[in-house]
Amino acid sequence: SAVISQKPSRDICQRGTSLTIQCQVDSQVTMMFWYRQQPGQSLTLIATANQGSEATYESGFVIDKFPISRPNLTFSTLTVSNMSPEDSSIYLCSANAADTQYFGPGTRLTVL
Amino acid sequence: ELKVEQNPLFLSMQEGKNYTIYCNYSTTSDRLYWYRQDPGKSLESLFVLxxxxxxxxxxxxxASLDTKARLSTLHITAAVHDLSxxxxxxxxxxxxxxxxxxGTRLKVLA
Structure with a gap:
């Protein structure tokens, strides 16, 4: 299994600012992922964070809005840039380990 | 494009009853996963099929998987409140x- 931590756990931000979310895994993993979950909704994959190369974004998500870093096999960051109230959501990171994905506790973001 | 649908979306059931949640998907795959999420919490892995x-x-x-029918089921036996x-x-x-x-939001009533 994998134990995943995220920071911050929650934040309230002003429109137009940016927030960087950190994700730390307790073991080396090949693939890390970033998801968004609107309240009461399912999870939507934002991007796959690849170590040593650029992230792979899903349809509807772009690097300028959600830049991702993956400096090593245990860590990744997601930045939510130029935020608007529509970005208010829970952001979760996950990592593949032992035939399944394990999830971090999530970051609850509110944009005013 | 792969699409995954669950039904029902909401399920309210009495303790002690049985019920099944269905998961249908649109393209070929033999890798399916079930997770549980409690309010305000992250996802907990339940089953890997x-x-x-x-x-x-x-x-x-x-949980079971039928790849030919592109269908997985999650069967609940004798539900208890803690399964909500x-x-x-x-x-x-x-x-x-x-x-x-x-997602299927399950509420088990005492």
Missing amino acids: LSNGAVKQEGRLM ATYFCAVDDYTYKYIFGT
């Missing part, structure tokens, strides 16, 4: 990316 006919059981929950949560299925389209179902 990696072949046609796979069946896994843990306590009052049993939202349950998600997710399908891997062989790229290690998971596409999640809509």
Whole structure:
């Protein structure tokens, strides 16, 4: 299994600012992922964070809005840039380990 | 494009009753996962199903996978209040990316 931590756990931000979310895994993993979950909704994959190369974004998500870093096999960051109230959501990171994905506790973001 | 649908979306059931949650997906895959999410919490892995006919059981929950029908079921036996949560299925389209179902919000009434 994998134990995943995220920071911050929650934040309230002003429109137009940016927030960087950190994700730390307790073991080396090949693939890390970033998801968004609107309240009461399912999870939507934002991007796959690849170590040593650029992230792979899903349809509807772009690097300028959600830049991702993956400096090593245990860590990744997601930045939510130029935020608007529509970005208010829970952001979760996950990592593949032992035939399944394990999830971090999530970051609850509110944009005013 | 892979699509994953669950039904029902909401389920309210009495303690002691049995029920089944269904997960249908649109393209070929033999990798399906079930997760539980409690309010305000992250996702907890319940079952990993990696072949046609796979069946896994843990306590009052049993999951199965029929890849030919592109269908997985999560069966609840003799429900108890502690099973109240939202349950998600997710399908891997062989790229290690998971596409999640809509979720089923289960409420078990005493």
